[in-house]
Amino acid sequence: MSPEPHILIVEDDREIRALTARFLKANGFRVSMAGDGREMDRMLADSRIDLVILDLMLPREDGLSICRRLRATTRLPIVIISAKGEELDRVVGLELGADDYIVKPFGSREVLARVRAVLRRSASQSADPGPLHSGAFRFHGWMLDSLRRTLVDPAGARISVTDGEFDLLRVFCQRAGRLLSRDQLIDLTQGRAAGPNERSVDILVVRLRRKIETDPQNPQFIRTVRSGGYLFTPDVEVL
Numbered sequence: 089m090s091p092e093p094h095i096l097i098v099e100d101d102r103e104i105r106a107l108t109a110r111f112l113k114a115n116g117f118r119v120s121m122a123g124d125g126r127e128m129d130r131m132l133a134d135s136r137i138d139l140v141i142l143d144l145m146l147p148r149e150d151g152l153s154i155c156r157r158l159r160a161t162t163r164l165p166i167v168i169i170s171a172k173g174e175e176l177d178r179v180v181g182l183e184l185g186a187d188d189y190i191v192k193p194f195g196s197r198e199v200l201a202r203v204r205a206v207l208r209r210s211a212s213q214s215a216d217p218g219p220l221h222s223g224a225f226r227f228h229g230w231m232l233d234s235l236r237r238t239l240v241d242p243a244g245a246r247i248s249v250t251d252g253e254f255d256l257l258r259v260f261c262q263r264a265g266r267l268l269s270r271d272q273l274i275d276l277t278q279g280r281a282a283g284p285n286e287r288s289v290d291i292l293v294v295r296l297r298r299k300i301e302t303d304p305q306n307p308q309f310i311r312t313v314r315s316g317g318y319l320f321t322p323d324v325e326v327l
Contacts, residue, residue, distance in 0.1 A: 092118045093138040093207055098128045098154070099169070100146050104192075108141065111196040112203070125149040137164060139207055141199070144170040144181070152184060159185030163251055165210045167202055169194065182291040185250050209277065210251045225261035227322035228309070230300060232261055239299075247299055252277070256292045257300075260310065260320035269317035293318060 095112055099105040100123045109119040120135060122128040124147050131137065140158065144151035155166055168181045171192040178189045187206045190199060224233045229242025237254055239247045249257070255277040259268070268276075270289045277289075293312075297304040311319045 092116060094118045094120065094136060095139050095141060095203065096120050096122060096128065096131055096135075096137045097141045098122045098125070098146065098151070099141070099143040100124060101143070104143075108196065108199060111200065115200055117203075123147075125154045128154065139165040139167065139203060139210070141167050141169060141203070142186075144168060144172060144177075152180065155181065155184045155186055159250065160248075163210075163249075165206045165251065167199075167206055169199075179291060182288060183295060185295075187250065187252055188288075209255060224327040225258070226325040226327060227261065227264070232257055234258060241300075249299065250295075252288075252292050253296050253299070256289070257296055260318070261324050264320045264322060264324040267313055267316050267319050272317065 095117050097105050097108055097112075097119060099108070099121070102123075105121050105123075109121055112119050120131050120137070122131055126148070128140070142151050142155060146154070151168065151170070155168065158164060158166060166186045167188045167190060168186045169190045169192060170177065170181070178191075181189045187209070188202050190202055223235050224231060226232075231240040232238075232254075233240075237251075239249050239254065239257065241247055256273065259273060259276045273289045293310055294304075297307050297310055301307045301309055309320060309322055311321055313319055
């Protein structure tokens with residue numbers, strides 16, 4: 089992580105916004121604040137932001153719409169905070185491209201730990217060192233470039249992926265043909281400091297299948313092994 093990562097808090101509750109900002113500043117972050125999507129847009133245009141903490145219940149444009157809009161144009165890390173704690177709400181947020189989801193009420197230390205984990209994952213150019221630290225992989229015409237962090241389909245079109253999706257696909261390519269448990273995938277992509285969250289791995293797999301599988305409902309590349317985890321089946325060429 090670079091010195092003083094710049095965090096943008098998009099939250100209409102002034103007290104929550106101020107308390108969160110104060111704690112993050114005390115722990116080495118530069119913090120800006122916005123009360124809605126319009127203020128957020130102005131700040132994104134004027135400043136380099138490293139991560140957005142995004143509330144869902146916002147005036148005018150809601151947080152899910154903002155998350156969808158941000159993810160369509162940028163890989164900027166997004167951490168959602170919301171009083172909506174049902175599994176369906178978390179799933180929707182993650183499917184729209186958020187990197188993490190925190191339920192209100194939350195502790196400041198939890199926010200700090202999640203922000204640090206997402207920033208580490210975003211900044212990392214490799215899930216782990218050694219011979220697996222390859223520049224690129226090819227499978228069934230697909231190309232995954234670790235240095236440029238790009239995914240290109242067999243027709244040559246660049247496919248938009250989030251950092252979480254990219255890191256998970258790279259781990260699959262590095263370990264093609266090996267059964268990987270959800271805990272292993274969390275360790276290899278996020279680090280255990282992020283805390284166990286098997287459901288987040290499942291959501292990333294769903295999103296990847298939609299992008300690389302011909303039929304996401306009948307996946308041929310990323311197979312689910314009951315009570316085991318996931319298996320990446322293609323023959324992978326290391327370039």
